[in-house]
Amino acid sequence: MSVTRIIDGFGYVIYASLILLAIWGVYNAILLYRSLRKKTIKDPNALILQVGELCRARKYDAALSVCQSPAYWHTALAQLTAVALKNRHKGTAKTKQLLVTEFHTEVIAEMENRLGSVSTIVRLGPLLGLLGTVASMIAAFGRIGGSEKVNPSALASDISLALWATGAGLLIANPMMVVGNDIHARLRRLRDRTERQLQEVLDALEPEDSPKEKDKDAARRAERTTSAR
16 A cells, blocks of 8 residues: 555545534534523522522522422522532621532533533644645655656645645634633623622621620720720
């Protein structure tokens, strides 16, 4: 088997790899948009109001059931609210730390992994295309060097096929770059919205001071004022 045929075969492997890369990119993009749609709640006020009323009535199990109901359980706000309800005895500061960890490990971890695959496709597409172009050009000039008479039509066809590899790589990378940036922006918006909405839930979870505790606080403040004078 001649070196030219081996290089030709390698070039076709590159073309097949580009096709698989494009399919993998579209697959990841579809899953990412589906995941974002599932994690985003359409009407957060309904959930916040229900959970807030139940928390103020100290019906925490009922509030947890609302978060785990089929209408809400797949959304980021409901998942994090359920974590806050389960860990309400640990204090606000500790609960917020748990919510940050839960958000990054359970809510968006899979999406970030798939987004990493999209970024890899963006970088790998042009490189594979360039490799295919180089391989095809080597094969084309190898055929020119091995023949006494050059056929211009065959040479133009080989060069055209070689350049198509680079074009295909760029054609894959550019849309994937747009998709990746769009998903990055959507993830940031999801994080910001969820943070604002979750703060209202945390406010409802904070226990109100009893009248005796308020009187004690007022007495302490009065003592400090008197001592300062």
